[in-house]
Amino acid sequence: MSSAKSWWKEAIVYQVYPRSFKDSNADGVGDLRGIIQQLDYIQSLGIDAVWLNPIFKSPNDDGGYDISDYYSIQPEFGTMQDFDELLQGLHQRGLKLIMDLVLNHSSDEHPWFQESKKSTTNPYRDFYFWRPGKGSNPPNNWPSFFGGSAWQLDETTGEYYLHLFSKKQPDLNWESPALRQEIFKLMHFWLKKGVDGLRLDVISAISKRTDFPDTDTHDFNETIRKYYSNGPRLREFIAETKRNVLVHYPNVMTVGEGPGITPLNALDYLDEKEGLNMIFHFGHMFMDQGSGGRFDPIPWTMNDFKKVFKTWDDAFAAKGWGSIFLGNHDFARMVSRWGNDREHWEKSSKLLITLLLSMRGTTFIYQGDEIGMTNTTLRSVTESKDIETQNGWREANKLGMSEAEFIHRANYSGRDNARTPMQWTEEEKAGFTVGIPWMPINSNKDTINVKQQEQVSGSILSYFKEMAQLKKKNHALTYGSYTMLTDTPDRLFAYYRQEGKEKFLVMLNFSEENLNFPIPLTGKRVIGNYPDTSEKLRAWEALIYKL
C-alpha cells in the first residue's frame, strides 16, 4: 500500500447509524441532538472520525438510502442547525465527520423523479432510466437487490424505470450531463460546510450498461459483478467528479462502497489524481452467500476468511489503500457472525477488535461493536423493520420456503441484527430513549451496555480503548507491511506487521480449542484478551507481541 501519510490512513472511523444511536426528544427515533449529547463518549473511544449513515430528507423506505432532498436534514433527525452544531462539536473535539452520500439512486419522491415520470418529453426524463417493456414484460431480466424485477412499470407513460434496489429508489442516470452537474452541486454544498469525508454509496453501479442485456446467470452476486457494477464509464464519471468537486477539497477523504468491486478492478476506483482514496470491498461479507444472495447462506471456512484479507492486502500492495471492517448497518453483528456470542462472547469480541485495529488498512468500527453488541432474534417477519428482509420473505414464500426457515436465515444474516438501538444503560429502554423505540431493544441490554462497561477495567469497551491507543502509538500497525503466517492451524489467524525495526506478531485463535503455537519467547506482550500468557493459545485468545 502506498506509504504516503494521510489522516484517513491513520484514522479509526466510528460508524453511527443515527436512527439507532441516541434519541433526544422521546419520539423513539435516534437524532442529531442525541449524537451531540454523546460526543464526549465518542471522543473517549479514542477514534478519529465519525461516519454518519444518511441524514437527508427521506421517506425512509430503505433506512434513509432513498433521498428525497439532498439539501435538507431528515426532519426526524433534526434541523440543519443541529447538523451545524454536530459538525462543530466534532471539530472542537478534534474529530472528523464523514457523510454518507447516495448518488446511484434517489427516492421516487425526489422532485427530479416526480418531474421525470410526468412525460417522455419532460426536461428531467433522462435523469433516470426509462425503457419500454418487452410485450408485457420488463425491459430485461435483472433482479432487484430487494426482490422482484429491477424494473417498475409506470402507468403514466407506459414505460418502465430501473431500480436496482427498492421501487422507491429509482437509479439516477449518470449518462445525463445535467444530472452530473446537479450531483456536483450537492457535493459542493456539503463539502463547503466543512465535512471531512464522503462515503459514496453503491458507487460501483453509477455507470450502467445502457443496452441493458439480460443477465446470463442465476447467481445474484455474479449478476452484480457482471452487469450492475464496474460499468463502461465508471472511471470517467469518478474522474469527472474528482475534477469538478473533490480536487477543490484536497484534505477530504472519499471511500467508495459497492458490491462487485473485486481485487482485479479495485484500482480502477483508486487514483491519486483521478480516483477515490479507498473502497469498501465485500470479499468476506459475501463469502457465506450462495447464489440466492443474503438469505441463501452457505458454509464458510477460516481459510476462506484469511484468504480474503491476504488477497485484498495484495491488491493494494503497491497502490491504493484498504478499509477494514467486520460489520456495519447492512450485516449481522460481528461477534455473532465471526466470533462466539455465547460462552466466549467477551474473548471473541476482544479478538475481533484486535483484528480490526491491527490489520493493514483504515479501521471502520460499527456502533455497539465496541461493547460487543450481538444479533437480535426476530420471532416473525412482521417484526422486521428492513425492506430487504420483508421483501426477501415475499420472494422466499413464493418459492415455498416456510416462515420458520426464512426467519432462521434472517436471524443469521439480516440487517435488523445491526439496527437495534445502542445499549447505553441497563434501564428499560437501554438509555436510548424514554419513548417507544422505533425498533425493539435487544433483551441482553442488562448485561451488555456502555455504562456497565465504562465501570469495569477488563470490559470489551476498555479493551477497545486500549487497542485503539496501541494502534495510534505504533505506526507499524498503520503503515507497516502485512505478512500472514501460513504454517498455522486453520483456526489460527496470525500475521506480522512491520515497519523498519518495529515488528509485531498478531495471534488470533478463532476457535474454542487450545492451539499449539510457538508463542515467541523473545519480544514483549503488548496486549492480550487473557490476563496472563500460557504456552498454548487458549479459546478465542488474541495476543500481540512486539518482537
Ligand code: TEU
Ligand atoms: O448497500 C449496498 C450494498 O453493498 C448491498 O450489497 C448491501 O450490502 C445489501 O445488498 C443491501 O443490504 C448500500 C447501503 O449500505 C445499504 O444500506 C442500502 O440498502 C443500499 O446501498 C442501497 O442504497
Ligand code: CA
Ligand atoms: Ca428523536
